[in-house]
Amino acid sequence: MTALRQSLELGLILCRTCGLAVSRASLKEDRRCPRCQSLIEHRMPGSTGMTLAWLIAGIVFYIPANLLPVMHTSGLLGEEDSTIVGGILEFWRSGDWDIALLIFIASVAVPFTKFIAIGLLLLTVRTNSHWEPHQRTVLYRIVEFIGYWSMLDVIVVALTSALMQFQVLGVAEPRAGIAFFCGVVVVTMLSALSFDPRLIWDRPT
Amino acid sequence: MNSILICRDCDTVYRAILLRRGDVALCRRCDAVLARYFGANVESGLALVCAAAIFFAIANLTPILSIDIAGIETKANIWFAVRSLQQGWISVAALGLAFTTFLIPALQIALLFWVLLFARVGHRPPGFGPIMKLLHRVRPWSMTEVFLLGALVAIVKLANWVPITAGAGIWAIAGLTTVLALLGRCDPASWWSITPAVEP
Numbered sequence: 163m164t165a166l167r168q169s170l171e172l173g174l175i176l177c178r179t180c181g182l183a184v185s186r187a188s189l190k191e192d193r194r195c196p197r198c199q200s201l202i203e204h205r206m207p208g209s210t211g212m213t214l215a216w217l218i219a220g221i222v223f224y225i226p227a228n229l230l231p232v233m234h235t236s237g238l239l240g241e242e243d244s245t246i247v248g249g250i251l252e253f254w255r256s257g258d259w260d261i262a263l264l265i266f267i268a269s270v271a272v273p274f275t276k277f278i279a280i281g282l283l284l285l286t287v288r289t290n291s292h293w294e295p296h297q298r299t300v301l302y303r304i305v306e307f308i309g310y311w312s313m314l315d316v317i318v319v320a321l322t323s324a325l326m327q328f329q330v331l332g333v334a335e336p337r338a339g340i341a342f343f344c345g346v347v348v349v350t351m352l353s354a355l356s357f358d359p360r361l362i363w364d365r366p367t
Numbered sequence: 368m369n370s371i372l373i374c375r376d377c378d379t380v381y382r383a384i385l386l387r388r389g390d391v392a393l394c395r396r397c398d399a400v401l402a403r404y405f406g407a408n409v410e411s412g413l414a415l416v417c418a419a420a421i422f423f424a425i426a427n428l429t430p431i432l433s434i435d436i437a438g439i440e441t442k443a444n445i446w447f448a449v450r451s452l453q454q455g456w457i458s459v460a461a462l463g464l465a466f467t468t469f470l471i472p473a474l475q476i477a478l479l480f481w482v483l484l485f486a487r488v489g490h491r492p493p494g495f496g497p498i499m500k501l502l503h504r505v506r507p508w509s510m511t512e513v514f515l516l517g518a519l520v521a522i523v524k525l526a527n528w529v530p531i532t533a534g535a536g537i538w539a540i541a542g543l544t545t546v547l548a549l550l551g552r553c554d555p556a557s558w559w560s561i562t563p564a565v566e567p
Contacts, residue, residue, distance in 0.1 A: 296396070313517075360375075
């Protein structure tokens with residue numbers, strides 16, 4: 163077994179777009195991949211700054227996403243504005259605890275996990291921490307994997323509004339909260355995509 | 368074939384070995400997937416893309432969910448869901464939903480079909496490089512599986528109040544999700560070597 167070595171030591175560089183290993187010496191001035199013509203960088207430029215900026219945007223959007231109603235229903239039972247947490251509680255009370263749990267995971271647990279995990283990754287990378295690089299890489303992969311499941315509530319509200327169009331019995335309409343929530347999903351995904359996981363393994367020399 | 372592999376997650380360099388069916392090469396340092404056995408040949412890839420196109424058409428032409436109250440019927444599919452979010456500035460959410468559940472899956476199917484159709488006769492299609500880059504970029508934003516789960520939640524949510532039925536569309540969404548997942552599992556780096564680099 164030979165020692166594990168990083169690309170820089172061996173004079174190589176990875177094209178993150180097409181996965182080609184390129185020799186650093188063969189890179190021309192414009193730093194384009196010989197196979198797919200993408201720009202190749204040793205590390206994604208400005209990675210931590212971009213990740214932090216999108217993360218802050220996500221946290222800011224998450225506040226109105228929860229405070230503002232996501233849906234307005236009107237019908238025989240009267241008028242009602244419902245928020246995300248209100249919707250979860252309603253499912254819980256009516257005995258559909260499994261659906262309540264599912265929406266709780268997608269709309270509350272997943273965004274919070276992302277905020278904490280990305281924040282932790284940024285903090286440890288900025289301080290050049292040596293702490294559990296393998297575990298932190300796994301954390302990064304979890305953040306990437308759970309990324310889009312938060313879109314669930316946006317889809318449920320959209321489908322409910324599309325279906326509940328009975329003038330007398332009930333009409334459902336989307337409200338501003340859902341747009342903010344969609345924003346949370348998009349910017350936290352951008353935050354995770356801006357993060358360069360190789361920074362976890364880099365050691366200052 | 369690529370003889371050197373570099374881990375995307377920790378930058379460790381490896382010499383590639385030949386993989387057999389079912390093999391997955393993992394990084395020794397961080398356990399990232401370095402490469403998978405590339406079983407999909409052009410024919411089966413093309414078959415999967417055709418299946419995806421058919422599922423996509425069914426999902427968008429038949430109702431996914433419908434409610435019938437005293438003869439008044441409402442239906443919903445992906446496009447109706449997008450339309451229902453078009454309301455003032457909330458329409459930005461409609462845009463998000465349209466991209467992730469309609470436009471990007473459609474784009475993925477169309478571009479893969481284009482690439483594989485040419486690969487079938489041993490050519491690289493016009494625009495191969497930009498197409499491959501675009502496919503790589505849009506991959507995280509394709510959300511048909513989330514739409515499927517959303518439709519199931521909507522059924523349970525509304526079933527307490529109104530008679531709701533699932534249409535053919537929901538099966539088509541399930542099929543589309545499966546086929547896109549099978550196509551996506553294929554290592555993107557391998558798609559590059561599916562056609563000869565030099566134009567014949």
